[in-house]
Amino acid sequence: MPVYAEPPVRLTWSLGPAMPQYRKGGVLGTVSGKVIYAGGMQNPWREPEESLAFDPKTGAWSATAPLPIGPSYTSGTSTGHALYVVSGRNAEGRCFRLTGDGAQWTWTELPRLRQPRVFAAVAVVGDWLIAAGGGWGMMYGAFDPTPVSTVEGLDLAQTDRGWQELPHYPGIDRPGAFGAACAGKLYMFGGYRCMQDGMQAPDGFIARNLCPRLADAYSYDPATRQWTRLADLPTELSGGSAVTIADRYIVLLGGSHMSAEASRFSFEGETVGGYNDRVYVYDTRDDTYHVLADPLPAGVNDIRACVLGDSIYAAGGESIDKRTSNTVNLLQVARVTLVGR
Numbered sequence: 001m002p003v004y005a006e007p008p009v010r011l012t013w014s015l016g017p018a019m020p021q022y023r024k025g026g027v028l029g030t031v032s033g034k035v036i037y038a039g040g041m042q043n044p045w046r047e048p049e050e051s052l053a054f055d056p057k058t059g060a061w062s063a064t065a066p067l068p069i070g071p072s073y074t075s076g077t078s079t080g081h082a083l084y085v086v087s088g089r090n091a092e093g094r095c096f097r098l099t100g101d102g103a104q105w106t107w108t109e110l111p112r113l114r115q116p117r118v119f120a121a122v123a124v125v126g127d128w129l130i131a132a133g134g135g136w137g138m139m140y141g142a143f144d145p146t147p148v149s150t151v152e153g154l155d156l157a158q159t160d161r162g163w164q165e166l167p168h169y170p171g172i173d174r175p176g177a178f179g180a181a182c183a184g185k186l187y188m189f190g191g192y193r194c195m196q197d198g199m200q201a202p203d204g205f206i207a208r209n210l211c212p213r214l215a216d217a218y219s220y221d222p223a224t225r226q227w228t229r230l231a232d233l234p235t236e237l238s239g240g241s242a243v244t245i246a247d248r249y250i251v252l253l254g255g256s257h258m259s260a261e262a263s264r265f266s267f268e269g270e271t272v273g274g275y276n277d278r279v280y281v282y283d284t285r286d287d288t289y290h291v292l293a294d295p296l297p298a299g300v301n302d303i304r305a306c307v308l309g310d311s312i313y314a315a316g317g318e319s320i321d322k323r324t325s326n327t328v329n330l331l332q333v334a335r336v337t338l339v340g341r
Helices: none
Strands: 009-015 022-024 027-031 034-038 041-043 052-055 060-063 075-078 083-086 095-100 105-110 121-125 128-132 151-155 163-166 178-182 185-189 217-221 226-229 241-245 249-253 264-267 270-273 279-283 288-291 304-308 311-315 331-338
Touching: 009 249, 027 083, 027 095, 027 311, 034 083, 034 304, 034 311, 075 178, 083 121, 083 128, 121 185, 128 185, 178 249, 185 249, 241 304, 249 311
Parallel strands: 027 075, 027 304, 075 121, 121 178, 178 241
Antiparallel strands: 009 331, 022 041, 027 034, 034 052, 052 060, 075 083, 083 095, 095 105, 121 128, 128 151, 151 163, 178 185, 185 217, 217 226, 241 249, 249 279, 264 270, 279 288, 304 311, 311 331
């Protein structure tokens, strides 16, 4: 697994204004200069329709138009002009697009996926909204969805044609992969292997033992309809977020790894348990990774991230803290500096 010595990207982390709600497993993106959080799970425990907008200029959170449904364990992405929410646990394959100018917001329903799914790798590549992998149907929460074996694409210039099946990636079916678009391709990292049929969750069930994380990575080129195997991640990971910098580098943050060593961080006056706090940078040109020296302030699973200007915004996530039903309201912000190679 190639890892180069000098990082091409430097991130300077700080905590921004907290979200007005505790959320995990939703969608984060940018629309008209605002950072939008939609869907997911909320404490007190519910699947909210409310969507939240953060204005970096004022440092204030506000409400946008509510989603027609409250999709949990959903996936999505944004283009700067629109935010896309793709399926979810109770969405039955329904998908939505948010547009607006910061003063008025509108949700538009898109065609349903052929196969409903949770925890898919989702990105917009050119005119195509692509959903790769994921799972469906759960017995023990997020740990054992039946893996989805298809990749689907929606041509955003011709949405009336509906979702179309695309070539499958070479690896095993999996939910929880990191997905990002870069230089005209879809990139997909990690994920986890679902519990096998007939497997019973024992007392003291630990997802790490029965749902191993994965380290393999792939790219998909819509122009050639071909998948390419990439270098493996430095470690097995699932459930985090991936964002693209300078149309070359992909930053991978948060999620859950196979190590029994969990991070810890200070939250609302107590030290609580977390997940992966390491941050990785993947160079799409060199097929190499780097582990950054500065970790996330709070290493959480089911974190969602986006890029606006010269900053990465990472919101919400899953902690190990029963006080808040294992959710956080944190906004973690990183100033991005390109240092070159």
